[in-house]
Amino acid sequence: MEARRAILDAAITLISERGYANVTIEAIAASAGVGKTTIYRWWSSKGDLALEAINDRVGEAIDFPDTGDISADLRRQLLEVARLLDGEIGVLFRGIVAEAQSTPTVGAALLDTIIEPRTRACEARLAKAVDDGQLRPDVATRMMVELIYAPLYYRLLFKTDPARPRDIALLLDYTLSGLRPVPATD
Template sequence: MVPTPNPERRNERSRRATLAATIELIAARGYGKVTIEAIATQAGASKQTIYRWWPSKAALALEAINDYIGEAIDFPDTGDITTDLTTQISEVTDLLTGPIGTVFRGVIADAQSDPSVGAALRETIIEPRTRLCEARLAAAVAAGQLRADVPTRVMVEMLYSVVYYRLLFGTDELDPRKTPAFLEYVFTGLRPLPPRAEP
C-alpha cells in the first residue's frame, strides 16, 4: 500500500526550503537584487505558493531571520549581569557578521520607505527581544547590580546602539571579542576614573 503524502509535512519542507533560499540568495547577491521569482526557483517552489504564505519579500525575510535565530540569542541568567550580557551581545554580534546581518540590513533599508515593513520589523524582531532584555535587566536592578533610576528601555538602547551603528554604517568591525571592553565602557561611563590610591 502506497502511503498517502502528508500535505502538512510537504508544506513545512517547502516553507523551510524557501526560508533557507531567502537567506542564501540575499547573503550572496544583496537584498535589493533578490526577487521572489529567484527565491522560488532556488527553493523549488512556485511564486504563487510563496505569495500565498508571505505578502512581500520583507515579510519573507523577517520570518527567515526569526527562523534562523530561534533561541540562539536568548538572555541567560547566571546571576551576573555582566557575564550574561557579554554572552548575549557577543552572540548577537557574531550572528550579524554572517548572512543574517546582510538580510537584516536589507530589511532595515526597506523599512525606510515602507512604514509597514518598519512596523513588522519592530513587532516581530525588535520588540520581543527588547522585552526579554528588559526583563533580564530588571532582575539585575532588583539584585542591586544596576542603577534603579535608569529605565530598562534606555539601558537596552545604550547596550545595543553600538552594535547596530557599526552594522549599518560600517564605522568599525563587528567583533564579538570587543564586547567585554565595550560593556566596561558602558558600565563605567565616560567620566574620568578617579586616580588610584598609591599602595
C-alpha cells in the same frame, strides 16, 4: 512543511549571496522549487519572508542567559548577536533596515517581529539585575537596552569599524559603568 523550510533556507542563501535589494520573490521561489503563489500564501512581501527567515535561523541562540551575573550574561548574548550579524543573517538584517527607511510597513514589521520582542526579553533580564542590585534602579530598562545595543548597530550600519568581539565587549563594559548602582555617599 518541506516547502516552507525550503523557502526560508533559499531566502537566506540567495539574499546573503546577492544582497537583499537584488533578490526577488521570483528568484527565491525558483531556488526553493515552488511557485511564487506558494510564497505569497504565507508571506505578504520579501520583507516579511526575510524577517521570518531571520527569526527561524536565530531561534533560541540569542535568548538571554541568567547565570546571576548581568555583565557576563549580557556579554555572552551581545557577542552572539554580533556573531550572527557578521554572517548571513547580517546581510538580511541590513537589507531590511534599509528597506524600512522608505517602506513604513517593513519598518513596522521589523519592530513587531524582531526589535520589540527582543527588547522586552532583554528588559526582563535587566529588571531582574536591578532587583539584584546589579544595575541602577533609576534608569528605565528600555533605555538600558538602547545604550547596550546601539553601538553594535552603529558599527553594523555605518561600517566605521568592524564589530570585533573585543571592541563589543569593551563598549559594553563602558556602558555598564554608567548603569551600575551609585554607591551611597554619607
